[in-house]
Amino acid sequence: MKYLEAIGKYFIMVWEVFKKPTKWRIMKTLIFKEIDELIYGAMGIIIFISFFIGGVVTIQTALNLTNPLLPKSLIGFAARQSVILEFAPTFTSIIMAGKVGSYITSSIGTMRVTEQIDALEVMGINSLNYLVFPKIVSVMLYPFAVAISMFVGILGGWVAAVFGGFAPSGDFIQGLQMDFNAYHVTYALIKSVVFAFVIATVPSYHGYYMTGGALEVGKASTTSFVWTSVVIIILNYILTQLLLG
Amino acid sequence: MIEVENIHKSFGDNHVLKGISTQFEKGKTNLIIGQSGSGKTVFLKCLLGLFEPDEGNIYYNGECYSELSVKQRRNLRQEMGMVFQGSALFDSMTVEGNVMFPLDMFTNQSQSEKQDRVDFVLKRVNLVDAHKRYPAEISGGMQKRVAIARAIVMNPKYLFCDEPNSGLDPKTAMLIDNLIHEITQEYDITTVINTHDMNSVMEIGEKIIFLKNGFKEWQGSNKEIFKTDNKAVTDFVYSSELFKKVRQMYIEERN
Numbered sequence: 001m002k003y004l005e006a007i008g009k010y011f012i013m014v015w016e017v018f019k020k021p022t023k024w025r026i027m028k029t030l031i032f033k034e035i036d037e038l039i040y041g042a043m044g045i046i047i048f049i050s051f052f053i054g055g056v057v058t059i060q061t062a063l064n065l066t067n068p069l070l071p072k073s074l075i076g077f078a079a080r081q082s083v084i085l086e087f088a089p090t091f092t093s094i095i096m097a098g099k100v101g102s103y104i105t106s107s108i109g110t111m112r113v114t115e116q117i118d119a120l121e122v123m124g125i126n127s128l129n130y131l132v133f134p135k136i137v138s139v140m141l142y143p144f145a146v147a148i149s150m151f152v153g154i155l156g157g158w159v160a161a162v163f164g165g166f167a168p169s170g171d172f173i174q175g176l177q178m179d180f181n182a183y184h185v186t187y188a189l190i191k192s193v194v195f196a197f198v199i200a201t202v203p204s205y206h207g208y209y210m211t212g213g214a215l216e217v218g219k220a221s222t223t224s225f226v227w228t229s230v231v232i233i234i235l236n237y238i239l240t241q242l243l244l245g
Numbered sequence: 246m247i248e249v250e251n252i253h254k255s256f257g258d259n260h261v262l263k264g265i266s267t268q269f270e271k272g273k274t275n276l277i278i279g280q281s282g283s284g285k286t287v288f289l290k291c292l293l294g295l296f297e298p299d300e301g302n303i304y305y306n307g308e309c310y311s312e313l314s315v316k317q318r319r320n321l322r323q324e325m326g327m328v329f330q331g332s333a334l335f336d337s338m339t340v341e342g343n344v345m346f347p348l349d350m351f352t353n354q355s356q357s358e359k360q361d362r363v364d365f366v367l368k369r370v371n372l373v374d375a376h377k378r379y380p381a382e383i384s385g386g387m388q389k390r391v392a393i394a395r396a397i398v399m400n401p402k403y404l405f406c407d408e409p410n411s412g413l414d415p416k417t418a419m420l421i422d423n424l425i426h427e428i429t430q431e432y433d434i435t436t437v438i439n440t441h442d443m444n445s446v447m448e449i450g451e452k453i454i455f456l457k458n459g460f461k462e463w464q465g466s467n468k469e470i471f472k473t474d475n476k477a478v479t480d481f482v483y484s485s486e487l488f489k490k491v492r493q494m495y496i497e498e499r500n
Binding site for chain 2: 020022023026110114115116118119121122123124125
């Protein structure tokens with residue numbers, strides 16, 4: 001019952017976010033600020049993780065392809081499929097839920113604790129629109145980050161394959177081009193848009209409706225990370241079934 | 246003027262406000278006092294429109310809040326200024342940004358007009374050299390003054406303050422009290438202050454409402470509070486030895 005109530009409250013919050021918009025002149029500034037914080041600020045960790053995940057996937061695939069009859073190009077093929085279909089959109093989203101989600105929950109939660117949200121409401125401002133809408137708009141650029149993650153992940157795989165001596169460059173690139181289906185990239189980008197919405201709204205919900213003091217802000221950040229991850233994993237399953245099944 | 250008519254407010258089984266009726270007059274400093282848990286904050290939040298009373302009505306210059314449309318309520322909110330207990334300044338903005346915020350949100354004034362207004366109110370609260378500093382870089386007393394400047398920048402008709410001098414030293418607390426009192430008279434605002442501070446009660450309490458267990462136990466002025474025989478009020482107000490002596494002196498002087 002408690003969970004149903006929370007889900008209902010979450011959807012009401014999302015509805016409220018789009019009501020009574022803040023002046024565009026002010027909103028524009030907020031959106032650019034959030035793009036800087038949520039997307040540009042997360043690029044470093046996304047690139048770092050994607051590069052090494054791509055490398056690890058390649059090494060593990062290579063180590064499991066012991067049969068000499070199997071072509072080395074399969075290493076590139078497996079790396080491409082793993083990175084595009086799963087690692088770039090889903091794994092990166094879980095990382096983002098930790099980095100960006102915690103930031104969103106703690107920043108909104110601190111505003112709640114220090115009565116800054118009450119101050120906005122007293123002024124007659126739709127605090128949900130003012131605080132959450134720019135975050136939703138800015139994370140809509142997240143598919144670009146996922147596209148970069150795909151490129152860097154595959155690059156990491158190529159570096160691991162070639163410099164680790166697992167496959168020659170030509171074979172790896174041939175594997176990357178083998179049976180390429182552009183729809184898989186579209187599928188990954190559709191997933192990333194949905195995950196981006198979750199990453200912006202679920203942590204906002206936990207920050208906005210938190211009660212208590214500084215300790216509770218920390219607890220809310222942890223809870224928000226757990227729930228954002230759970231929602232992403234469930235939606236990942238549903239979207240995969242719907243789009244690829 | 247704000248008229249409160251028999252308001253009740255409950256949270257689950259907890260009946261916090263039990264039929265409070267009173268009036269807050271224009272151009273006067275009205276104080277709400279009472280022990281912790283007496284319902285002061287809930288009462289103030291009802292006045293601000295942050296909580297909807299379960300029963301009863303609140304009238305702002307004759308207009309019943311519960312009968313106002315969403316747009317009318319939004320417009321009314323823009324006529325209210327609020328000074329929060331912890332100042333509630335926006336951390337990410339400078340002092341100037343905080344004070345200019347309501348002007349940015351609700352007016353179409355030019356940058357120079359807004360700057361003039363910000364300079365004027367900051368000067369009014371005796372803060373002339375803190376424009377570019379962030380809230381974390383200024384003292385508690387200065388933060389309160391910025392909060393007052395932000396609350397009055399839109400020329401509000403109503404000013405609400407939740408324990409405006411909590412956490413301040415006695416001298417700064419007195420300065421804040423006097424500043425609020427002066428602003429109230431200067432701009433003819435209806436000011437409602439929620440306080441625990443007996444110095445505020447004695448200094449600026451033109452009208453005082455004493456709440457106890459969700460009821461309005463007593464109301465009067467800072468002059469009348471010396472004369473009252475209401476035990477709940479005297480127990481609360483004269484709980485310290487200093488105030489007991491002050492009252493004793495007052496009674497002896499009167500006799």
